[in-house]
Amino acid sequence: MQTQDSSISATKTQDTPTYGDVVAIYSPCNRTYDPHDNIIINASSNTLGGGNVICTATYTIDNGPAHTLRTESIQMYSWDPFFHHYLQGVGKLPKLPAGQHKLTVYMKSEIQYATTKELFLEGETTVYFSIGDTKPPNITLCEIDGEVFNQNSVPLNFTINEAASWLGYSLDNSTQITITANTTLTIPVGNHTLTVYANDTYGNMGQSEMAHFTVLINPTESPTYDVALVAYAILVIAGASAVFVVFKRKQNRNH
Incomplete structure (x- = not known):
């Protein structure tokens, strides 16, 4: 044989x-x-x-x-x-x-x-x-933990110590999303957590330490407002002012 x-x-x-x-x-x-x-x-x-x-x-x-x-x-x-x-x-x-x-x-x-x-x-x-290998892969996140980003584009960079058959990440403990390498994420304003996962070629699943970071509006940008909402607010203020004037006139006549 x-x-x-x-x-x-x-x-x-x-x-x-x-x-x-x-x-x-x-x-x-x-x-x-x-x-x-x-x-x-x-x-x-x-x-x-x-x-x-x-x-x-x-x-x-x-x-x-x-x-x-x-x-x-x-x-x-x-x-x-x-x-x-x-x-x-x-x-x-x-x-x-x-x-x-x-x-x-x-x-x-x-x-x-x-x-x-x-x-x-x-x-x-x-x-x-x-x-075979029974050890999970070791994943390290780079330049994200504790950071404050003044834009919605957040770089997702990490290192891994062995070949992986699958990579993914989870934002704020949500469902894992598949990626193939370092990438850039579009993340809304607020405080967030991020974890990267990897499955090596022997079926061992590993994960990085959870990173905490914050996304803020860029302070150099002027805030934008809804035109209709602003017009409505002006009308409300004008109406309230007119009612106040009429009320004051009635008070003066009574005196």
């Missing part, structure tokens, strides 16, 4: 019969593992030859240095002078950081005759897998 998304290369000698030259990795598989998992390496190959079989197996992680795997050679069946061996390499991966990783397992079988040793099987397989 060959692991999905792995590549196999095998080198054969011309003088030695070779029938089982496939190196297979059964674990890890091409999937995402929990960071708390203990990941076991399990790889094998089948060989056919004569004499004693000497098997070595190593692995590299992310193109790093080679590490030795424990090997077992099991004689499945035999007929003189040949026999079938099932070669297995087993080990345990160290703790790895979150992200994608590359594991390559190399196995070699040599036939030990009475006075000579010949290369019988040599091959490797590479598999790609990922370690």
Whole structure:
């Protein structure tokens, strides 16, 4: 069985019969593992030859240095002078950081005759897998908390410590609104709160500290008034003044 998304290369000698030259990795598989998992390496190959079989197996992680795997050679069946061996390499991966990783397992079988040793099987397989992330992204708001803006356009700038599959913000604890990057918001006059949210590529949701800020009318701008409302106010004031004058005249006549 060959692991999905792995590549196999095998080198054969011309003088030695070779029938089982496939190196297979059964674990890890091409999937995402929990960071708390203990990941076991399990790889094998089948060989056919004569004499004693000497098997070595190593692995590299992310193109790093080679590490030795424990090997077992099991004689499945035999007929003189040949026999079938099932070669297995087993080990345990160290703790790895979150992200994608590359594991390559190399196995070699040599036939030990009475006075000579010949290369019988040599091959490797590479598999790609990922370690998941359980930490939420860290989001920091920039230049907004405690600020007073004299305009309705408020810059929403923030930083995030990892890639995000979704971004959004909430103004005054309202429904979250999706954004794709830093942006500018149009916000009404008043006191407000703002929180930015992000979902990383592993499904962890994070949020920033809540920012508090104020939007005021620009003091250099003259206030605008509704013309009809101003006219109505003038009429009311004029009417009240006329009533007051008539009332005062009546008072003077009575005296």
